[in-house]
Amino acid sequence: MSDLTSLSSTMLYTAFAFYSIATVIFGITVTDKNKQKKKGKMGAVAISITITGLVAQLVYFITRWIAGGHAPVSNMFEFMTSLGMGIVIAFIIIYFIYRLNVLGLFALPIALILIAYASMFPTELSPLQPSLQSPWLYIHITTVALSQGVLGISFVAGLIYLIKQTDQKKRSKKNMWLELVLFSLLACVGFILSTVTFNVLDYSATFEYPSGDRMLTVEYNLPAIAGPPDSELITEGVNDAWFEAPGWLQGSNAAKKFNTLIWSLSTGFILYGLLRLIFRKRVGAAIQPLLKNINADLVDEITYRAVAIGFPLFTLGGLIFAAIWAQIAWDRFWGWDPKEVWALVTWFFYAAFLHLRLSRGWHGEKSSWLAVIGFAIIMFNLIVVNLVISGLHSYA
Amino acid sequence: MLVKKIKCECGHINPEGTVLCEACGKPIEENQHIDGNDKKDLLNMRYEGSSRRSLTYNKSIIDKIWSFFSSVKVGVWLIIIALVASTLGTIFPQEIYIPADAVSRDPAIYYEDQFGIFGKIYYQLGLYDLYSSWWYMILIALIGISLVICSVDRFIPLRRALKTQKPKRHEAFLNRQRLYSESSDISNADKQQLIKRLKKLRYRVRSEDGHILAEKGRFSRWGPYVNHIGLIIILIAAIFRMSPLLYLEDYVWTREGELKVIPGTDGQYYIENKEFIIEMYDEDDERFKDAIARLGGQAEKNFQSNVVVYKNTDVTLPGAEPKLEKVKEGQIELNHPLKFDGYALYQAGYQQNEFSKMSFKLYEANDGDQQAIETFTIDLTKPETEYKFDNGFKVVMQKYYPDYYFDEDYGEPRSETNDPRNPAFIFKVYSPKNERPETNFVGIGQNIDPTSENKYKLGIIDFETHDVSGLSVRRDYTLPLFGLGALIFMIGVVQGMYWQHRRIWIHPKGHGVLMAGHTNKNWFGIKKDIEKMISGTNIKMVVDQQSENGKLKEENDE
Ligand code: HEM
Numbered sequence: 001m002s003d004l005t006s007l008s009s010t011m012l013y014t015a016f017a018f019y020s021i022a023t024v025i026f027g028i029t030v031t032d033k034n035k036q037k038k039k040g041k042m043g044a045v046a047i048s049i050t051i052t053g054l055v056a057q058l059v060y061f062i063t064r065w066i067a068g069g070h071a072p073v074s075n076m077f078e079f080m081t082s083l084g085m086g087i088v089i090a091f092i093i094i095y096f097i098y099r100l101n102v103l104g105l106f107a108l109p110i111a112l113i114l115i116a117y118a119s120m121f122p123t124e125l126s127p128l129q130p131s132l133q134s135p136w137l138y139i140h141i142t143t144v145a146l147s148q149g150v151l152g153i154s155f156v157a158g159l160i161y162l163i164k165q166t167d168q169k170k171r172s173k174k175n176m177w178l179e180l181v182l183f184s185l186l187a188c189v190g191f192i193l194s195t196v197t198f199n200v201l202d203y204s205a206t207f208e209y210p211s212g213d214r215m216l217t218v219e220y221n222l223p224a225i226a227g228p229p230d231s232e233l234i235t236e237g238v239n240d241a242w243f244e245a246p247g248w249l250q251g252s253n254a255a256k257k258f259n260t261l262i263w264s265l266s267t268g269f270i271l272y273g274l275l276r277l278i279f280r281k282r283v284g285a286a287i288q289p290l291l292k293n294i295n296a297d298l299v300d301e302i303t304y305r306a307v308a309i310g311f312p313l314f315t316l317g318g319l320i321f322a323a324i325w326a327q328i329a330w331d332r333f334w335g336w337d338p339k340e341v342w343a344l345v346t347w348f349f350y351a352a353f354l355h356l357r358l359s360r361g362w363h364g365e366k367s368s369w370l371a372v373i374g375f376a377i378i379m380f381n382l383i384v385v386n387l388v389i390s391g392l393h394s395y396a
Numbered sequence: 397m398l399v400k401k402i403k404c405e406c407g408h409i410n411p412e413g414t415v416l417c418e419a420c421g422k423p424i425e426e427n428q429h430i431d432g433n434d435k436k437d438l439l440n441m442r443y444e445g446s447s448r449r450s451l452t453y454n455k456s457i458i459d460k461i462w463s464f465f466s467s468v469k470v471g472v473w474l475i476i477i478a479l480v481a482s483t484l485g486t487i488f489p490q491e492i493y494i495p496a497d498a499v500s501r502d503p504a505i506y507y508e509d510q511f512g513i514f515g516k517i518y519y520q521l522g523l524y525d526l527y528s529s530w531w532y533m534i535l536i537a538l539i540g541i542s543l544v545i546c547s548v549d550r551f552i553p554l555r556r557a558l559k560t561q562k563p564k565r566h567e568a569f570l571n572r573q574r575l576y577s578e579s580s581d582i583s584n585a586d587k588q589q590l591i592k593r594l595k596k597l598r599y600r601v602r603s604e605d606g607h608i609l610a611e612k613g614r615f616s617r618w619g620p621y622v623n624h625i626g627l628i629i630i631l632i633a634a635i636f637r638m639s640p641l642l643y644l645e646d647y648v649w650t651r652e653g654e655l656k657v658i659p660g661t662d663g664q665y666y667i668e669n670k671e672f673i674i675e676m677y678d679e680d681d682e683r684f685k686d687a688i689a690r691l692g693g694q695a696e697k698n699f700q701s702n703v704v705v706y707k708n709t710d711v712t713l714p715g716a717e718p719k720l721e722k723v724k725e726g727q728i729e730l731n732h733p734l735k736f737d738g739y740a741l742y743q744a745g746y747q748q749n750e751f752s753k754m755s756f757k758l759y760e761a762n763d764g765d766q767q768a769i770e771t772f773t774i775d776l777t778k779p780e781t782e783y784k785f786d787n788g789f790k791v792v793m794q795k796y797y798p799d800y801y802f803d804e805d806y807g808e809p810r811s812e813t814n815d816p817r818n819p820a821f822i823f824k825v826y827s828p829k830n831e832r833p834e835t836n837f838v839g840i841g842q843n844i845d846p847t848s849e850n851k852y853k854l855g856i857i858d859f860e861t862h863d864v865s866g867l868s869v870r871r872d873y874t875l876p877l878f879g880l881g882a883l884i885f886m887i888g889v890v891q892g893m894y895w896q897h898r899r900i901w902i903h904p905k906g907h908g909v910l911m912a913g914h915t916n917k918n919w920f921g922i923k924k925d926i927e928k929m930i931s932g933t934n935i936k937m938v939v940d941q942q943s944e945n946g947k948l949k950e951e952n953d954e
Contacts, residue, residue, distance in 0.1 A: 126687035130730040331742040338486040348479040
């Protein structure tokens with residue numbers, strides 16, 4: 001059994017490597033000037049490597065399924081890697097419709113970030129709690145992952161459109177917002193980097209803090225900038241927290257999560273600062289020249305098409321299958337649990353997108369912003385609602 | 397009502413408010429402002445320039461209400477408001493999700509206690525029960541109304557226009573389409589080739605005097621109307637579900653070994669709980685041991701109640717002894733409810749190790765060996781108050797606290813619930829020698845003599861426990877309606893999103909042709925179709941007039 005588990009994780013690393021290589025090659029197709037034929041060939045190589053990576057990830061998925069005895073979609077690690085896979089699958093489908101290489105340059109890094117981000121959560125096989133023991137687990141979650149992958153492609157296309165079209169000549173509200181979007185991607189990378197670094201260093205600091213009339217302990221794996229309120233450091237030889245996390249933060253291990261957030265943002269900020277130093281311009285402005293030859297109308301069309309494909313899938317997986325399962329498991333198909341509410345919010349949002357798109361004034365830039373916001377809502381539901389707003393669905 | 401008609405030069409009679417002639421597509425001069433065509437080069441094709449009530453009549457109050465609700469802008473605003481409102485309810489838990497171990501499950505106390513001033517505001521604004529508040533329901537109802545009016549306003553004229561359209565179109569219709577080209581000197585062979593290719597691409601080709609209309613996927617135009625019908629069915633189902641006739645929810649706690657009427661069934665059904673089982677994962681399981689260790693060494697695998705359901709065949713006499721007939725025997729687990737005669741029972745809760753029986757002994761307080769003088773057993777499911785013995789002793793249960801705790805505020809013992817989870821008793825012991833009874837307080841691990849002068853004491857010597865299953869009872873006749881609505885919604889969105897209505901017009905002019913194309917979505921797709929269809933002919937590829945003269949005036953169609 002454990003052979004299978006290790007094969008499974010090797011395959012995930014393999015997929016990660018292939019996606020990274022494919023990203024680089026897609027990058028070359030974009031910079032490679034005016035040699036149309038060569039571009040076509042490079043594109044073909046890049047997409048083949050992407051597909052190979054997908055096959056590796058499917059092997060990861062299947063072997064982990066066999067090893068654990070249930071579909072690997074039952075915790076944060078497993079779901080986020082599936083979402084990464086969803087984006088790759090959606091990218092491949094859209095690629096074969098539109099043959100747009102630049103899409104790979106942006107879509108694959110998003111998938112990579114998701115998979116790396118996922119790996120920061122506990123990755124060992126875990127037993128299924130009773131409420132998850134149903135075939136609807138994988139029917140519901142795989143459809144959701146795929147639909148969110150497709151909607152992720154609309155985000156990617158929207159982002160490309162915005163980077164290409166936003167006026168970078170002088171500082172404006174628009175290009176500041178765009179920088180904020182790029183910064184938040186860097187903050188995810190920052191989270192991954194800081195977690196990996198202190199994992200390698202085997203950092204651990206334990207705090208004891210009061211909760212009601214009990215004393216609880218919490219283990220920090222990142223040096224504590226913000227410690228739990230009224231806490232005491234137990235571990236010796238490590239630095240104490242600089243300050244206490246605000247007391248109104250609720251939920252289990254809120255202070256630790258707050259600390260992780262500080263680390264992610266500050267590492268992200270350092271990365272962002274470095275990029276600004278290297279390029280001596282806004283990050284958006286630095287990427288913009290790469291997109292010179294891209295047809296903005298086509299990118300806009302992809303943004304819309306991806307929503308048009310993703311919306312019915314999301315309705316099916318995120319609302320209908322979810323409702324069927326909730327009816328079987330919890331006696332009600334809808335219960336206004338935070339996760340459910342945010343699925344509804346996502347659905348309302350994309351419905352609004354589709355309706356707005358009926359009027360011409362909402363094409364192009366506005367649509368692109370909507371696609372970015374839509375994906376932000378999806379990520380909010382995945383990360384914040386799971387980790388911060390607790391409910392029936394919280395995994396971690 | 398006298399309805400004004402508009403006659404087009406092609407001879408077709410259009411209803412008032414028509415923007416583009418239903419037959420030939422010629423723009424009708426005086427109505428161009430309706431679809432905003434006067435301000436731009438391309439025609440607004442969204443509703444084929446058909447006459448919509450909302451944009452035609454605006455006199456009476458009904459006209460105004462109709463126009464208001466049939467605006468997509470209003471619809472989108474309603475959706476956005478509902479979206480934002482919905483998020484508010486997730487800031488803090490909703491009332492139903494207040495955790496069982498909270499200070500108080502009373503929202504008036506809980507929110508302020510837990511979340512301070514924000515919690516207090518949250519409570520006062522009523523956000524703790526947002527989704528059943530009147531204003532949230534009104535919001536959803538408004539979306540429903542808007543949906544219906546909007547759809548009716550557009551569906552009927554759109555259908556009429558699409559049915560009436562003729563292959564022969566006015567030139568002004570063609571050259572104001574987004575995809576357009578003019579080619580000169582086109583041979584008949586080329587035209588035949590074109591038709592052949594179009595048919596191969598599965599277009600329906602119609603011609604009239606050499607004018608060609610190739611069309612496919614028209615049915616996808618009905619997608620939004622179909623999906624809106626689905627939504628309406630779901631809203632209607634939600635209204636039906638408010639009626640107890642169609643939707644019933646209840647809850648029953650049943651002890652192992654107990655036979656009990658199922659609430660909500662009017663005494664028709666009884667349930668017997670044979671056994672409640674919790675299974676744990678094996679913490680030594682190679683696969684899961686790391687995860688189980690991280691979760692604290694225990695992970696639940698299964699919650700299960702083995703039950704028998706009976707039907708009372710004689711409900712004529714209320715209060716009469718029920719005549720029970722077995723209906724179903726089975727197990728209820730999470731994800732496996734037990735269904736019978738339209739009802740479903742769900743494993744929803746449990747209570748382990750409640751006390752069912754407790755045995756006591758009576759002994760002399762100064763007897764070091766605590767030799768029993770008498771023993772007796774209390775059946776906690778139906779406790780009796782007096783226990784008399786042949787040797788003259790008598791024990792009277794004066795107070796019984798099934799779930800004992802000591803209330804510090806009041807300085808007296810109390811019972812937290814009515815369930816025997818931590819039973820405690822106040823007994824009076826009458827001995828044949830003493831006239832005055834002695835008071836004894838007995839609980840688990842406690843034996844208190846309030847006077848410190850008692851000659852006799854009581855001690856617990858044995859007990860039996862049972863588990864209790866919490867089962868939720870449901871009967872929901874609205875489920876099929878919800879299912880139907882969801883199915884229709886899915887059919888509608890797929891129909892509207894995965895297919896597109898593509899049309900290509902060919903218009904002979906002199907020796908050449910004018911060609912125009914329109915699709916409601918996926919312009920990339922129709923351009924590909926056109927490329928395929930003209931390859932090898934002399935017909936020029938269409939130009940995308942929207943991106944070509946990129947500076948089209950701001951279009952403000954809805
Ligand atoms: C949550 C509620 C709603 C959902 C999920 C929904 C869904 C949809 C979808 C998926 C489409 C197809 C869009 C497309 O083809 O691009 C659509 C179209 C449309 N919806 Fe809704 N809708 C909702 C509410 C409304 C409301 C309130 C109105 C009324 C104002 C409305 C009016 C329309 C109209 C007019 C169309 C366009 C039909 C067309 O021009 O092709 N919808 N709706």
